[in-house]
Amino acid sequence: MKPRVTPPVFKGGLHDARTATVIGRWLGPAFAVCFLTGLVSHFMQHPPGWLADDLPSRPVWGYRLTQGLHVASGIAAIPLLLAKLWTVYPRLFEWPALRSVRHALERLSVAVLVAGAVFELATGLLNTAQWYPWPFSFVPVHYAVGWLVVGALLLHIAVKSPEIRAHWTRRSPGTLALPAVDEPDRRSLLAALTAAVGAVTLTTVGQSFTPLKGFILFAPRHPDKGPQTLPVNRTAAAAGVGRIAHEEYRLTVAGPRPYTLTLDELRALPQHEVELPIACVEGWSRSARWTGVRVADLLERAGVPEQARVRVVSLQLRGGYRVSEMGHRHARDPLTLLALRLNGEELDPDHGYPARLIAPDRPGVLQTKWVGRLEVVA
Structure with a gap:
């Protein structure tokens, strides 16, 4: 039984x-x-x-x-x-x-x-x-x-x-x-x-x-710790970029009237300062002062239509999110910058030197660093 x-x-x-x-x-x-x-x-x-x-x-x-x-x-x-x-x-x-x-x-x-x-x-x-x-x-x-x-x-x-x-x-x-x-x-x-x-x-x-x-005791990131007191997820070394030479950098803006800018020419354009947070999917965020050129101004000079979606291409050689896209709301927002300075200082290589994207209400992984090209999405 x-x-x-x-x-x-x-x-x-x-x-x-x-x-x-x-x-x-x-x-x-x-x-x-x-x-x-x-x-x-x-x-x-x-x-x-x-x-x-x-x-x-x-x-x-x-x-x-x-x-x-x-x-x-x-x-x-x-x-x-x-x-x-x-x-x-x-x-x-x-x-x-x-x-x-x-x-x-x-x-x-x-x-x-x-x-x-x-x-x-x-x-x-x-x-x-x-x-x-x-x-x-x-x-x-x-x-x-x-x-x-x-x-x-x-x-x-x-x-x-x-x-x-x-x-x-x-x-x-x-x-x-x-x-x-x-x-x-x-x-x-x-x-x-x-x-x-x-x-x-x-x-x-x-x-x-x-x-x-x-x-903070157990959070993996402290909002004050990192280059220029701002955390970093992917360093320049990890992205295969390293330190980009000042004289070798070029920004290409593609559109009906395409053009290319050197870093000195980019710095000579009207500069704007905004205070925006950078917020990452891992849960950390921090506000900072960013100085640079309005993306809307760069697009207007290239004759990009106002309703166009824009692709931002990084110079990084490896890793995800090398390319990001922006709808027209972000691309034409006056707070969206191709930033050259962070908190009054030249960008650290780990923060995207010589130029990085910073835009309002946007995930940190899409705030593309080491930007080399802006182009219209077909």
Whole structure:
């Protein structure tokens, strides 16, 4: 006779639906903010054709805010997800494991949700440190799995909606029908979880929200550390550029009236100074003063149509984002510069010497460095 399987007994009082629902009330909005701001970041970096010409250039701090929220909400979701999994993990040992087709589908959706959520938070955290110990391309896979997680989450909420409604508030009908739980223990757990979320947020968010930069302990970037007190993701050496000789540099502006400028000729043009943030997908950002020539003026001199999309080509020899494109809103914005100076000093090679793009409300990876050519997109 086959021995009867006896599932383990969990005596902890906090592995209950009420605790899981309370944590879920926090985890759900964190995932929602992370997903929505992630969509903004993805479409800013890889806009579909119908959107490419209409990406907004204002407010100038728009991408800084959304990407800062994306990374902050993702990091805050890590302790929330761990607490949620701790609360519900005894259900893995329920017996029988599959009671019906509906139950099997529910467990499958939960497996997809948990695996996808852990994958998104883990890979997103490693991306902030620019560490990629996997063979696939981060951006498309992270984006695709994000949609998978959202779909599994919506399905899970739909399946669990009766239970969620029953335990949404302390006085919800049906709560009293559950086994009694030590309420002080639950409050202690939630207080500890609140402290954990606050701690990881406080010690990392300063890389984007600079008033809190003094509390940075675990963020991979400090907004003040780098050449000219500005962080750098890709150095000139990593891009294969090195130090470009002053006398060898040429900027080509292609259009109906194409022309080429030396660095001295570029410096002799009217110079403008703007204060703009540079915000990177890894979550750090910092405002700085940039001085250079308006891209709109360079394009107008070449006879480029006002509604044209513009391609910016770097002199870098290797690495991604060697070429970026701008819709007409960014290209014609008076704050968009081909910058020659940073905070009053000549650009450091790691910041794009002799000339780099700086534009409002634009991801840092698209603020092309070591610019050698501007051209109209056919």
